[in-house]
Amino acid sequence: MKALPVGDRALLVEVSGGEEAAALHAELLRRRAVGELRVREIVPAARTVLLDGLDEPAGRLAAQLPHWELPPPAPREDDAVHIPVRYDGPDLADVAALWGVAVEDVPRIHAAAEFRVAFCGFAPGFGYLTGLPARYDVPRRSTPRTSVPAGSVALAGPYTGVYPRSSPGGWQLIGTTDTVLWDHARVPAALLAPGTLVRFVPEVTA
Amino acid sequence: MTDRAMAVVRAGALTTVQDEGRPGHAHLGVPHSGALDLPASRLANRLVGNPPGAAVLETTLNGCAVRPRCDVTVAVVGAPCTVTLDGRPVAWGAPVRVPAGALLDLGPALSGVRSYAAFAGGVAVEPVLGSRSTDLLSGLGPAPLADGAVLPLGTVSSAHTRVDVAPQPGPPRELVLRISLGPRADWFTEASLRTLTTRAYRVSSASNRIGLRTEGPPLLRASEGELPSEGMVLGAVQVPPDGRPVVFLADHPTTGGYPVVAVVRQEDLPAAAQATPGTPVRFVPAAGR
Numbered sequence: 001m002k003a004l005p006v007g008d009r010a011l012l013v014e015v016s017g018g019e020e021a022a023a024l025h026a027e028l029l030r031r032r033a034v035g036e037l038r039v040r041e042i043v044p045a046a047r048t049v050l051l052d053g054l055d056e057p058a059g060r061l062a063a064q065l066p067h068w069e070l071p072p073p074a075p076r077e078d079d080a081v082h083i084p085v086r087y088d089g090p091d092l093a094d095v096a097a098l099w100g101v102a103v104e105d106v107p108r109i110h111a112a113a114e115f116r117v118a119f120c121g122f123a124p125g126f127g128y129l130t131g132l133p134a135r136y137d138v139p140r141r142s143t144p145r146t147s148v149p150a151g152s153v154a155l156a157g158p159y160t161g162v163y164p165r166s167s168p169g170g171w172q173l174i175g176t177t178d179t180v181l182w183d184h185a186r187v188p189a190a191l192l193a194p195g196t197l198v199r200f201v202p203e204v205t206a
Numbered sequence: 207m208t209d210r211a212m213a214v215v216r217a218g219a220l221t222t223v224q225d226e227g228r229p230g231h232a233h234l235g236v237p238h239s240g241a242l243d244l245p246a247s248r249l250a251n252r253l254v255g256n257p258p259g260a261a262v263l264e265t266t267l268n269g270c271a272v273r274p275r276c277d278v279t280v281a282v283v284g285a286p287c288t289v290t291l292d293g294r295p296v297a298w299g300a301p302v303r304v305p306a307g308a309l310l311d312l313g314p315a316l317s318g319v320r321s322y323a324a325f326a327g328g329v330a331v332e333p334v335l336g337s338r339s340t341d342l343l344s345g346l347g348p349a350p351l352a353d354g355a356v357l358p359l360g361t362v363s364s365a366h367t368r369v370d371v372a373p374q375p376g377p378p379r380e381l382v383l384r385i386s387l388g389p390r391a392d393w394f395t396e397a398s399l400r401t402l403t404t405r406a407y408r409v410s411s412a413s414n415r416i417g418l419r420t421e422g423p424p425l426l427r428a429s430e431g432e433l434p435s436e437g438m439v440l441g442a443v444q445v446p447p448d449g450r451p452v453v454f455l456a457d458h459p460t461t462g463g464y465p466v467v468a469v470v471r472q473e474d475l476p477a478a479a480q481a482t483p484g485t486p487v488r489f490v491p492a493a494g495r
Contacts, residue, residue, distance in 0.1 A: 004389035005386070005389070006388060006389050006439050006442070006466070006469055007386055007388075007439060007441060007469035007470075007471070007472075008386070008471075010439045010469075012389040012436060012437065040229055040230060041229070041230065041232040041233065041437075042233060043232045043233050043437035043460060043461065044233065044437075045434065045435050045436040045437055045461050046434035046435055046436070047434050047436070048434075048436040048437065049437070050232075050436065050437025050438075050439070052232065052437065052439050053229070119233075119435070119461065120233060120234050120235040120460075120461075121235045121435060121459065121460055121461035122235060122459070122461075123235055123344055124231075124234055124235045124236045124344050124346060125234065125235065126235055128435075165345070184334045184335060184346065189234070189335060190234040190235075193233065193234060194233055
């Protein structure tokens with residue numbers, strides 16, 4: 001674990017990978033909740049956690065952090081968010097080809113995985129979900145689409161994501177959901193926050 | 207007339223509603239947002255007796271015009287501009303009483319980029335996640351002003367003291383941004399780090415509320431490779447593949463995948479909000495680092 005100063009009041013903590021980032025994120029939230037850490041933003045990402053808006057100069061915490069013991073995140077088996085999906089995306093056949101499986105197998109493989117929101121970004125409510133085995137990593141499309149419809153379930157690299165609203169995007173689209181990912185009138189506004197467990201449930205068409 | 211609202215007569219190039227922003231949601235992908243020249247928006251609020259975080263209008267280069275439906279005290283600060291009431295000049299940088307039905311016009315910026323108009327009671331659009339700010343990156347908050355739109359005004363509280371006049375900095379002829387090296391400075395060649403702090407850059411016309419883009423000598427990577435997305439702070443100097451530094455402003459994305467070579471002191475960012483395209487930019491090492 002390495003803590004890199006980002007100006008005076010922020011630290012970028014670099015870790016070995018997604019699991020350590022999740023453990024560090026959980027520990028940072030715990031310390032903030034009990035008042036041991038005062039910071040405005042805790043932003044996990046692929047291999048880092050950013051602490052922004054520290055109420056003390058970043059240097060002191062930078063020196064302490066590498067000595068922290070990180071308890072493994074507590075399992076959260078019972079609170080997975082279920083997202084019903086129609087596996088009808090325009091890139092379904094391409095993904096099946098990249099995976100070397102039949103098109104009908106893509107929903108089964110995808111829905112069998114248990115996902116976790118590794119981090120958010122790109123748009124409010126967009127979560128980068130990990131959980132598919134590494135052999136199912138796929139590249140982005142060589143030409144991004146100018147408009148991806150809201151509710152599109154998509155793959156890129158090791159991640160699955162669901163577009164909260166229509167936007168440009170280069171991910172491989174495998175399905176569609178009616179689940180509302182972001183509604184600022186709802187509390188909480190984001191259905192998916194870092195750490196949330198997610199399962200995709202194939203919708204059976206009658 | 208008791209209708210506490212105002213009609214937008216001329217929206218201008220880009221006029222948005224701004225307050226102190228939407229902190230605490232970066233982990234959900236929600237930008238901070240808020241007035242780019244925060245000292246100016248706070249001063250505008252003080253001039254009309256509002257709390258510092260009341261929502262104001264932020265214009266871009268060519269002002270805007272509104273017609274309040276109620277008597278309201280208004281103050282315009284930030285980029286200097288001609289302010290008129292039904293065509294007659296009134297004070298800039300001081301409170302002005304606007305009668306119901308009069309046309310308040312903020313002319314083009316005489317220097318600088320963004321003028322701020324505060325209205326006693328504040329612009330009372332519906333808050334989103336605790337803020338009334340327009341966020342251009344993710345589309346949260348009210349849409350940018352459009353001709354014919356009607357914006358509600360809040361009720362006047364008497365709890366806050368007013369100031370009648372206050373000094374404020376002029377827009378920069380040269381933008382000097384004090385930096386400390388960023389978390390990914392080691393992704394750039396030593397020569398490029400020297401380039402950043404010794405050579406002249408200029409503000410690019412592609413600048414917006416998301417970032418101050420610059421033109422100048424490109425920074426070269428010490429090694430190629432891709433950086434996994436990581437959290438981004440206000441003032442981060444991010445370097446995209448073309449090598450031209452971009453200083454992240456209020457509507458910046460919360461995570462990004464280009465390396466951050468340096469971070470600008472927060473105190474220097476209001477001047478960045480007022481630097482017109484073509485303004486010379488110098489990045490200088492912050493003292494003590």
